[in-house]
Amino acid sequence: MANAFLIAFLFLFLFRYVRVLANWIASSNYRPVPISDKPTFRPEDVTVIIPTTRFNDPLLHEVVSSALAHPIASLILAAAGDTAAEYINLAKTIFPDARVSVVYRKEPNRREQTAMAVAKITTPVMIISDDHTFFPTTDRFVPSLIAPFDKPLVGAVAPVLEPIHHHHPFSFRGFWNFAGMTYLLRRAHEFLATNSIDGGLSCLSSRFAVFRTCIYADPDFVHQYLNEYLHLPWGRVGPLNADDDKFHTRWLANHGWEIKIQGGPDSIMATENVGVWPNFHKQLIRWNRTTWRSNPRALLYERVSWTRFPYTTYSVLVYSFVRLTALYELALAYFLNAGLAGMGFSSRTRMLCLLTLFLWIDSLKAVKIMPHFRKYPQDVVYFVPYLLLGWYCTLIKFKFLGHRWYP
Numbered sequence: 001m002a003n004a005f006l007i008a009f010l011f012l013f014l015f016r017y018v019r020v021l022a023n024w025i026a027s028s029n030y031r032p033v034p035i036s037d038k039p040t041f042r043p044e045d046v047t048v049i050i051p052t053t054r055f056n057d058p059l060l061h062e063v064v065s066s067a068l069a070h071p072i073a074s075l076i077l078a079a080a081g082d083t084a085a086e087y088i089n090l091a092k093t094i095f096p097d098a099r100v101s102v103v104y105r106k107e108p109n110r111r112e113q114t115a116m117a118v119a120k121i122t123t124p125v126m127i128i129s130d131d132h133t134f135f136p137t138t139d140r141f142v143p144s145l146i147a148p149f150d151k152p153l154v155g156a157v158a159p160v161l162e163p164i165h166h167h168h169p170f171s172f173r174g175f176w177n178f179a180g181m182t183y184l185l186r187r188a189h190e191f192l193a194t195n196s197i198d199g200g201l202s203c204l205s206s207r208f209a210v211f212r213t214c215i216y217a218d219p220d221f222v223h224q225y226l227n228e229y230l231h232l233p234w235g236r237v238g239p240l241n242a243d244d245d246k247f248h249t250r251w252l253a254n255h256g257w258e259i260k261i262q263g264g265p266d267s268i269m270a271t272e273n274v275g276v277w278p279n280f281h282k283q284l285i286r287w288n289r290t291t292w293r294s295n296p297r298a299l300l301y302e303r304v305s306w307t308r309f310p311y312t313t314y315s316v317l318v319y320s321f322v323r324l325t326a327l328y329e330l331a332l333a334y335f336l337n338a339g340l341a342g343m344g345f346s347s348r349t350r351m352l353c354l355l356t357l358f359l360w361i362d363s364l365k366a367v368k369i370m371p372h373f374r375k376y377p378q379d380v381v382y383f384v385p386y387l388l389l390g391w392y393c394t395l396i397k398f399k400f401l402g403h404r405w406y407p
Contacts, residue, residue, distance in 0.1 A: 005339035012332055015322075019315050020364060023193035030192040032264035033148045035140065040150045043071045043142040047123045047213070051113040052131040053081040056094070059132055059272065064095055066135040070142045073123045074099045078113035080106065110206075111226055111244050118216045125149065126213045132272040133161070133208045144266035145210050155257030156248070157210040158201075159267040160188045163274040170381055173277065178382045179389060180274035182369045188263065189368065190316065195261045200305065200312025202320075204252070204259055206245035208269055221251060250297070254304050284396055295320055326394040329361060362387060 048067050054060050055077070067075055077095075079088070079102055091102045103116045114128060125146055135141060141159075148154045163181045168174035194200045215221060228247055252259055274280065295317050299305070305313045322328065333354055340350045366373075366383065373380055 003339070003342075005335045005342060009332060009335035009339055012328065012335065016328065017364075019319060022197070022311070023190060023315065024367075026193035026196040027189050030196045030263055032144070032262045032267060033150075033260060035143045035147045035266075036150050039143065039147060041125050041146045043146070044073050045123050046072045046125045046127060046142060046146065046210075047121045048072055048075045048127045048129055049078055049114060049117040049121075050075065050129050050131050051078040051080075051110050051117070053079070053108045054131055055079045055081070055083070055088075057131070061094065063129070063131055063134055064100065066137075067129065068097050068099065069137065070135060070139070072099065072127075072142065074101065074121075076100075076117040076120055077102045078117040079104045080108040080113050082106065114216075114244070115222055115226060118213070118222075121213050121217070124213055125210060126216060127208070127210050128206060130207045130271070134270045134272070136266075136269060138266060140266040144262055144264065148260035148262065149212065151258070153256070153258045154260050155212050155215050155252050155255075156204055157260045157262055158191075158204055159208060159269045160192075160261070160263045161205065161207060161269050161271050161274075162188075164270050164272055165376055170378075174379075175382050175385055176277040176280050178372075178376075178379045179386065180276070180280050182372055182386065184271075184274060185372055186368055188261075191261050192263045194309070194312040194315055195259070198309045198311045199258055200253075200309025200316075201249060201259045201261065202312060202316035203245050204249040206248070207271060209245075209248075211248075215248075215252070215257065224251070253308060284393060324394045324397055326391040329358070332357060332361075365390070 050060070050063065050067075052060055064075065064077070075097075077091070077100065088102050088104055091100065101120065103113070103120060105112060105116060118126065127145075129135075145157055145159060148157050161184050163177070163184055165181060166173075166177050168177055191201055194202065216225075225244070225247060228243075249259070274283070299313070299317055305317060336357060337350050337354060340353060345353075365387065369386075
C-alpha cells in the first residue's frame with residue numbers, strides 16, 4: 001500500500017511539473033515572427049472594430065485615439081445601449097477623423113455588434129479590440145502584429161497583454177492590481193509555450209486579436225457565431241453572447257487555420273480593465289464558468305485538438321479540469337506522507353519532506369511571476385495573499401460544478 005501511495009504521488013507530481021518544465025523551456029526559447037521587408041499586408045490593410053456600450057466614456061476616446069495614431073484604414077465603433085444612439089449624431093464631433101464610423105444596435109450583444117461591424121469591412125485584415133485596451137505608441141506595433149500573415153495558413157494573431165500598474169500603496173486595491181497583472185503574465189507564459197511547442201492556443205482572447213477578415217465574414221462562421229447554444233442535461237440554452245473568444249479559437253482549429261502569438265517587445269499591449277476589484281472577482285467567476293462550458297466541447301465532441309495540438313490539449317484543456325490548487329497540493333502532501341509512513345519513516349523525516357515539497361511548490365510559483373517582481377519589487381509583499389488566492393480559486397471552480405453554467 002505504501003508503494004501505491006508513492007506511485008500516486010509520483011503520478012500527480014509528474015503530471016503537474018513535466019508541464020511546468022516544458023512550458024518554461026518553450027517560453028524561454030520563444031521568438032516572434034520578424035517584420036518582413038516585403039510584407040503581405042501593411043497597416044493600411046487593417047480595420048479596427050471596437051464593440052462598446054460606453055460611447056461617451058473618456059477612456060474609450062483615449063483608446064480610439066491610440067488606435068488612430070497608427071496608419072490603419074478605418075475604425076468602426078460597434079455601439080449599443082440605451083444612451084449610445086444619442087451620441088451617434090455627435091460622432092463626427094467626438095471623433096473627427098474620417099476613418100471613424102459607427103454602427104449601432106439598441107440591445108447590447110457583443111457578437112451581434114461585432115457581426116454588424118464586420119459586414120462593413122473592406123480590408124483583408126481586421127482587429128477586434130476592447131474599449132479599454134490601448135494601442136502602443138510604437139510605429140512597429142501593427143506591422144509586428146500582421147507579420148505572421150505572410151504565412152497563408154495563419155488565420156489569427158494575438159499580442160501579449162499587460163495590465164497597467166497603478167502604483168497603489170500597500171492596500172486591497174494594490175493587491176488586486178498585482179493579481180490581475182500576474183494573471184496575464186502567467187497566461188502569456190503559457191500561451192507562448194504551447195504556441196511554440198505545437199502551434200496550439202487554448203483561447204484567443206477577444207480583448208484584442210487580429211484576424212483575416214474572410215474568417216469572420218464567412219457566412220457559415222457568422223451563422224454559427226450568432227447561434228451558438230449549450231446543450232445541457234436540463235435543456236438547450238442560448239444563443240450565447242459570452243465565450244466568443246472560445247468560439248473563434250475552436251473555429252480556427254477545426255477549420256485548419258493556424259494561430260500565432262506575437263510576444264516580442266513590439267507586440268505588448270496595455271489593458272486597463274484587469275486587476276480591479278470587484279471586476280476581477282467577476283472575471284474569475286466568468287473564466288471558470290467558461291472552462292466548464294467550452295473545454296468539454298473541444299475535448300469530447302470536436303476532438304480536433306487531440307490530433308492537431310496534443311501538447312496544448314494535455315497542458316491546458318485537460319489540465320484546466322484539475323487546476324484545483326488547494327485539492328492538488330493537499331493530495332500531493334497526503335500521498336507523500338502516507339507513502340513515507342508506510343515505509344517506516346519517522347514523523348520528523350516526513351515533516352521535513354512535506355516542508356520541502358511545499359517549498360518546491362511555492363518557489364515555482366514565485367519563479368513564474370519573477371518578471372513582475374523584477375519590474376515592481378515593492379509588490380513582493382503580496383506574495384502570500386497571492387498563494388491564498390490560488391487556493392480560493394479552487395473554491396470558485398468547485399462552485400461551478402453545482403452552479404448554473406449560463407449565462
